[in-house]
Amino acid sequence: MPSTAEKRATHDYAALAKDFRVQIIKMLTEAGSGHPGGSLSAIDFLTVLYYGGYLKHDPKNPQAPDRDRFIMSKGHCVPALYTVLANLGFMPKEELMTLRKFGSRLQGHPDKRRLPFLEANTGSLGQGLSIAVGLALGAKLDKASWQVVCMTGDGEIQEGQIWEAAMSAPKFALDNLTWVVDFNQVQQEGKTKQQMDLEPLKAKIEAFNWNVQEIDGHDYAAIDGALKKAASVSGKPKAIILRSIKGKGVSWMELQTAWHGKSPKKDEAEKAIAEILGGK
Amino acid sequence: MASATSGATRDAFGEKLAEMGATEPRLVVIDGDLGGSTRTTGFMKKFPERHFELGIAEQNVVGVAAGLAMAGKIPVATSFACFIAGRLEVIRVAVAYNQTNVKIVGTHAGIGIGDDGPSQMALEDVAALRALPGMTVLQPADLAETRQAVEWMVKHHGGVYMRLTRQNTDQVHGDGYRWQFGKIDLLWKPAKAPAKFQATVFASGATCGNAIAAAKDLESRGFAVQVFNVHTLKPFDVEGAAKAAAASTRVVTVEDHNENGGLGSAVAEAIAERGVGVPLVRLAVRDFAESGTTEELYDKYGLSAKHIAEACLRNVD
Ligand SMILES: Cc1ncc(C[n+]2csc(CCOP(=O)(O)OP(=O)(O)O)c2C)c(N)n1
Ligand SMILES: [Mg+2]
Numbered sequence: 001m002p003s004t005a006e007k008r009a010t011h012d013y014a015a016l017a018k019d020f021r022v023q024i025i026k027m028l029t030e031a032g033s034g035h036p037g038g039s040l041s042a043i044d045f046l047t048v049l050y051y052g053g054y055l056k057h058d059p060k061n062p063q064a065p066d067r068d069r070f071i072m073s074k075g076h077c078v079p080a081l082y083t084v085l086a087n088l089g090f091m092p093k094e095e096l097m098t099l100r101k102f103g104s105r106l107q108g109h110p111d112k113r114r115l116p117f118l119e120a121n122t123g124s125l126g127q128g129l130s131i132a133v134g135l136a137l138g139a140k141l142d143k144a145s146w147q148v149v150c151m152t153g154d155g156e157i158q159e160g161q162i163w164e165a166a167m168s169a170p171k172f173a174l175d176n177l178t179w180v181v182d183f184n185q186v187q188q189e190g191k192t193k194q195q196m197d198l199e200p201l202k203a204k205i206e207a208f209n210w211n212v213q214e215i216d217g218h219d220y221a222a223i224d225g226a227l228k229k230a231a232s233v234s235g236k237p238k239a240i241i242l243r244s245i246k247g248k249g250v251s252w253m254e255l256q257t258a259w260h261g262k263s264p265k266k267d268e269a270e271k272a273i274a275e276i277l278g279g280k
Numbered sequence: 281m282a283s284a285t286s287g288a289t290r291d292a293f294g295e296k297l298a299e300m301g302a303t304e305p306r307l308v309v310i311d312g313d314l315g316g317s318t319r320t321t322g323f324m325k326k327f328p329e330r331h332f333e334l335g336i337a338e339q340n341v342v343g344v345a346a347g348l349a350m351a352g353k354i355p356v357a358t359s360f361a362c363f364i365a366g367r368l369e370v371i372r373v374a375v376a377y378n379q380t381n382v383k384i385v386g387t388h389a390g391i392g393i394g395d396d397g398p399s400q401m402a403l404e405d406v407a408a409l410r411a412l413p414g415m416t417v418l419q420p421a422d423l424a425e426t427r428q429a430v431e432w433m434v435k436h437h438g439g440v441y442m443r444l445t446r447q448n449t450d451q452v453h454g455d456g457y458r459w460q461f462g463k464i465d466l467l468w469k470p471a472k473a474p475a476k477f478q479a480t481v482f483a484s485g486a487t488c489g490n491a492i493a494a495a496k497d498l499e500s501r502g503f504a505v506q507v508f509n510v511h512t513l514k515p516f517d518v519e520g521a522a523k524a525a526a527a528s529t530r531v532v533t534v535e536d537h538n539e540n541g542g543l544g545s546a547v548a549e550a551i552a553e554r555g556v557g558v559p560l561v562r563l564a565v566r567d568f569a570e571s572g573t574t575e576e577l578y579d580k581y582g583l584s585a586k587h588i589a590e591a592c593l594r595n596v597d
Binding site for chain 2 (some may be wrong): 069112113119120127130131133135137164167
């Protein structure tokens with residue numbers, strides 16, 4: 001697997017993420033349903049995570065025992081993950097256009113029975129962090145060096161199971177585990193603050209004995225820095241709260257509850273793509 | 281190791297698990313503050329580094345077990361049956377849908393637990409777990425059977441739910457018993473086989489002893505009854521059950537579980553699917569029960585030998 005520094009130097013995150021946003025819009029439009037908001041808020045982080053060399057992976061050997069594991073706990077945002085993985089060569093890029101279609105390997109939520117390079121089937125919110133804790137425990141038992149990264153939503157962490165998992169990771173000093181909260185401020189039916197306020201989130205997770213960083217989820221340098229810093233923390237699990245914007249990159253989708261779970265129509269997609277490529 | 285001759289199925293589970301830990305390094309145990317009751321303490325003492333106490337957090341117990349399985353371990357997650365099977369949605373996704381090699385062991389099955397009362401009595405777990413694709417559901421009847429079923433479970437690759445008792449059960453198997461996965465197990469038949477049995481009784485777990493007692497009583501009164509133990513509730517031995525049912529004038533099922541979705545339902549499905557036109561009487565629990573001794577409760581809720589014998593003779597229509 002290519003070394004971390006080598007990879008990082010060669011990538012322009014902004015250009016990559018712009019391209020990925022366009023692909024997300026296109027695939028969701030073609031699918032006719034799906035979740036653009038949380039996919040667009042997560043894509044900047046995923047771009048840095050995978051292209052910055054922070055997640056050891058090999059498209060030619062996706063089951064390599066020493067690979068790092070990424071769990072997309074907010075499974076409805078898997079279009080963002082599919083996009084990154086297709087561009088990395090885990091599957092043909094054209095396949096993105098089969099999302100949610102009958103017979104496709106790209107199910108509406110992750111299904112590793114069809115795409116074995118996915119780490120876990122998710123879609124029932126609140127479950128991914130426990131699985132990530134189990135994986136990290138397994139790695140510790142084997143004295144293996146691979147890392148586990150788990151992304152949840154903000155609404156998702158209203159689930160009680162998340163806090164059971166959060167309580168358990170520090171007990172086992174799982175410093176091979178990073179929990180990323182995509183705090184994009186919106187869930188399915190409204191603003192997170194209104195549905196069930198999570199604040200003060202950083203203090204809450206810190207109180208559970210995690211190392212917590214809070215950053216702008218769309219600032220590539222900040223994401224880079226947070227991942228670098230997380231890698232240096234030992235003895236504790238690490239959390240990164242991404243202060244992000246649901247629908248980021250398409251002004252009329254941003255922070256709009258309506259764009260949680262509907263796909264753009266053709267003309268809307270054209271407008272969205274023009275704005276993304278216009279590059280504000 | 282000298283094998284105990286009396287005890288609860290949970291006891292044999294705990295002993296076997298601790299024994300297998302020595303030869304199976306991938307075996308790990310996850311508990312939710314009930315390891316003393318589920319009998320994992322022996323494993324914990326021998327292999328502390330492979331025992332994870334997660335506190336009273338059963339959803340996380342199941343999810344962490346799934347993650348450990350993904351990391352190549354063979355996790356056994358235990359709690360009372362009602363609490364762990366009660367986290368059905370997590371089992372559905374993290375174990376069944378993810379096809380993880382997780383073993384879920386629920387002890388304290390049914391009204392047989394006695395004194396603790398209805399909140400602690402799992403009566404719907406078999407119905408729920410049977411509905412999950414790929415999930416194996418086992419309920420051994422006694423110590424010898426539990427030891428063999430545990431060994432199979434650990435060696436088998438795939439999700440398993442095992443249902444065990446708090447209370448001692450009758451030892452219904454003799455020396456040399458060989459447990460066979462997925463096959464109904466003939467526990468009793470009269471010395472002289474009739475042209476047609478008065479009844480075929482299917483029991484599972486704690487009710488097997490009463491079923492044999494009922495058959496013996498009936499034999500002394502001139503009625504020929506055969507008794508089968510259904511230790512594998514899923515996949516269900518449809519052929520075996522249908523064949524046994526066809527050899528009798530009626531079928532009786534007896535289980536310490538709700539009437540819907542458990543052994544009685546599985547037998548009903550089997551005989552209907554194979555076109556065996558034999559009346560069926562299902563002895564099962566139909567309500568939340570109450571505190572008492574196992575005997576008192578089995579008597580009140582219709583699972584005693586007396587009830588089984590009566591069900592074999594009662595007019596069905
Ligand atoms: C257990 C569970 N309950 C409800 C849902 C339905 N659901 C899907 S997405 C969603 C909102 C998620 O909000 P958030 O976690 O903030 O994700 P994001 O904003 O990133 O889309 C809901 C309620 C679900 N998938 N799982
Ligand atoms: Mg959100």
